[in-house]
Amino acid sequence: MKQPSRITLADCIDQYIADHPDLGPSTIRGYKSIKANRFQSVMSKPIKAVKDWQSAYNADSARFSPKTMKNTWSLLNTVTEHCGAKLPKIIEVKQKRHEKDFLSHDEILRFVEESAGHKYRIPMLLGLHSLRQSEILALTFGDIDLEADTIHVHRAAVPDETHRLVFKETTKTDLSTRTVPIFIPALHDELKRIKPYRDASDRVAPYWGSTLYKQTSKFLTEHGFPKGGLHLLRHSFASLCFYLDVPILVTCRLGGWSDYHTVMNIYTHLEKAKLSAENDKLTAFFAPNSAKNEPKKPLKNQEKMDKRREGSNPSFSAKKALEMLDFLKVYIENS
Secondary structure, X not given: OOOOOOOEHHHHHHHHHHHOOOOOHHHHHHHHHHXXXXXXXXXXXXXXXOOOHHHHHHHHHOOOOHHHHHHHHHHHHHHHHHOOOOOXXXXXXXXXXXXXOOOOHHHHHHHHHHOOOOOOHHHXXXXXXXXXXXXXXXXXXXXXXXXXXXXXXXXXXXXXXXXXXXXXXXXXXXXXXXXXXXXXXXXXHXXXXXXXXXXXXXXXXXXXXXXXXXXXXXXXXXXXXXXXXXXXXXXXXXXHHHHOOOOHXXXXXXXXXXXXXXXXXXXXXXXXXXXXXXXXXXXXXXXXXXXXXXXXXXXXXXXXXXXXXXOOOOOOOHHHHHHHHHHHHHHXXXX
């Protein structure tokens, strides 16, 4: 290693990778990407010779999102401390909170219907079942039990620095290894149609991660849904659990979230929307010339929604919702 006075950010990143052989391929890929693309004005300069870190940070803030900058700065602090150096405190750009990065329950129903016939429908529906992209890429037909209507999630596939998929026999966290119920009949039907022609070791979604992201994002945009990829569909699972009154800790357990903050943010957003709707009802009740005590006729769209929930050609039926809740209870009791 260089003398402390000559060590650079690039040196620290290389040294950190060399001293941590247990780092995953996607983590190493991320570190090397930061070395090659971020903080380029100071990356190769001796850390002690850099006088204005704030300017370097601000320059990259114009190119990358606040979340990316926060993660990058956190990494740089970690690798420099590992090498005995220390970065100064800077003023971070506050992260703008996305108003909505998930589908509501009615949007989920529309998504299931409109995705019929799409080439990437199966991986997209797996996303709605809470699976991460890495879990979808590693899923095999041997992990699917159509008689029990369950998906066993226990592996992950991530790209290395050369963009080659590396398959790991572990998931992102211990809680990510889980069994998920197949609660959308359309997914059951799609898998039932092709599983007899596949070996147990065949991948359910034999695609590149970048392809899945692009195709999912394209479909969402073209059909008027919020912008996003498979991660948005994973978050939508939490939205659906909120609609079904599933406790947040159960949702985290079933969805493989070890940090409940992501789910909490979704629940909080929906709770505010629900509260606002109830407030509107109270306001309307006392509004001048309002037809009090007269039940409103449901809108046509609402009637369609109710029929779907009752089981009329369901994409997600009321029966399936109850089965899902029963599954959750048994799952938690036996865990």
